[in-house]
Each structure stands twice: as C-alpha cells, then as structure tokens.
Amino acid sequence: MKKFAIASLVLLAASSAAFGAGDAAAGKAKKSQCAGCHGIPGYRTVYPDTYQVPKLGGQHAQYIVDALKAYKSGDRKHATMRAIAGSLTEQDMNDLAAYYAEAK
Amino acid sequence: MKKHLMIAAISLPLTLVFGNVAWAAKGNAEAAKEKATTICAACHGADGNSPTPSFPKLAGQNADYLQVTLKQYRSKQRKNAIMNGQAEKLTDKEIADLSAYYALQKGLYLKR
Numbered sequence: 734m735k736k737f738a739i740a741s742l743v744l745l746a747a748s749s750a751a752f753g754a755g756d757a758a759a760g761k762a763k764k765s766q767c768a769g770c771h772g773i774p775g776y777r778t779v780y781p782d783t784y785q786v787p788k789l790g791g792q793h794a795q796y797i798v799d800a801l802k803a804y805k806s807g808d809r810k811h812a813t814m815r816a817i818a819g820s821l822t823e824q825d826m827n828d829l830a831a832y833y834a835e836a837k
Numbered sequence: 838m839k840k841h842l843m844i845a846a847i848s849l850p851l852t853l854v855f856g857n858v859a860w861a862a863k864g865n866a867e868a869a870k871e872k873a874t875t876i877c878a879a880c881h882g883a884d885g886n887s888p889t890p891s892f893p894k895l896a897g898q899n900a901d902y903l904q905v906t907l908k909q910y911r912s913k914q915r916k917n918a919i920m921n922g923q924a925e926k927l928t929d930k931e932i933a934d935l936s937a938y939y940a941l942q943k944g945l946y947l948k949r
C-alpha cells in the first residue's frame with residue numbers, strides 16, 4: 734500500500750512536469766495575436782458590449798489559463814476569445830500565461 | 838427677466854440631477870473603499886492584489902471592464918458560484934464605485 738502511495742505521488746509530480754510549467758520566453762513568441770487587442774492602450778472591444786479589454790500584465794498565470802480554458806470550452810462566453818483560445822494548445826496557454834504573469 | 842429666471846430655475850436642478858448620471862457611470866472610488874477592503878478583500882486581497890492564483894488580481898484593472906464583468910456576474914450571464922452570489926445585490930452605483938476603486942490601485946499593467 735505504501736509503495737503504491739509513493740508511486741502515485743511520483744507519477745502525479747511527473748505528470749505536471751510533463752504538461753510543462755509555462756515558459757515565458759516561449760509565450761513571448763506566441764503573443765502577437767493577444768497583443769493586437771490586449772497590448773494597445775485604450776483599445777476597446779465593441780461587440781457585444783463596449784469596454785476596454787482587460788489588462789493582463791501581472792495577472793496570476795493560473796487565472797489566465799483558467800480563463801483561456803473557459804473561453805475555449807464556451808463556459809465563458811465571448812466569440813472572439815473563444816476563437817483565439819480554441820487555437821491554443823494547453824502548452825500555448827501555459828506559456829502565454831507565464832509571459833503575461835511576469836512582474837513589471 | 839422673469840422668463841430667464843424661470844428657465845434657470847428649471848434647468849439648474851435638472852442639471853444637478855441628470856449630471857450625476859455621468860458621475861455614477863464613472864464611479865466614486867472612496868465610496869467603495871469600505872466594501873472593497875472588508876468584503877472583496879477576503880478573496881481579492883486588501884488592495885486587489887489577490888494572493889490566491891485562482892482569484893484574479895483586480896488592482897489597476899480597467900474600470901469599464903470591471904463594471905461589465907460585475908454586471909455579467911450579477912445577471913448570471915457569466916457563471917461563477919462565488920461571484921454570482923457576491924454580485925447579486927450590488928447596485929449600478931456600487932458596481933461603478935468598486936470598479937473605480939480597483940482601477941486606482943497599483944498592480945496590473947498593460948503588457949505589450
């Protein structure tokens with residue numbers, strides 16, 4: 734039983750490493766489609782409502798990944814974000830999140 | 838003269854009343870400070886720099902984005918068990934005030 738517990742823990746640790754903690758440098762290489770809206774001062778989305786798109790710099794990486802996943806699945810509704818998130822792999826999401834989460 | 842006085846007597850109070858509509862949309866950060874630092878702070882941190890990765894940082898976020906988001910939580914257009922409950926009783930003014938408060942805090946930034 735103890736061996737099983739240890740083996741499970743090792744496997745669990747290994748699996749999160751396998752998914753790849755995000756790499757901010759890799760994220761930087763992928764961020765052009767994000768910067769088009771999120772990197773422009775005062776940029777406003779106009780459909781379905783008009784408001785400034787949220788600032789991403791310094792946000793929690795996990796929150797950014799959660800949001801991208803929710804957009805991709807349709808849990809969180811926004812046509813443009815759904816399309817963009819839909820084009821991202823989990824690794825892409827982790828990398829982009831790591832990039833944006835960096836302190837100023 | 839009397840006619841001008843009458844016009845002023847009617848339009849001045851109207852301006853004061855409806856002029857507030859623009860202010861309400863903009864939000865009074867000071868008015869929201871108590872709520873933000875006592876209730877919202879529990880998850881989002883005292884100044885909106887949440888220490889918990891699953892609760893977003895709000896400090897420095899765009900006020901109009903925060904307003905839209907709080908309204909979406911209030912109407913349940915956006916579903917989140919915690920935020921739907923928290924936003925349920927907020928008035929438009931409280932939403933504007935809270936958004937103005939967090940927009941003024943230091944934290945998030947526009948990253949290109």
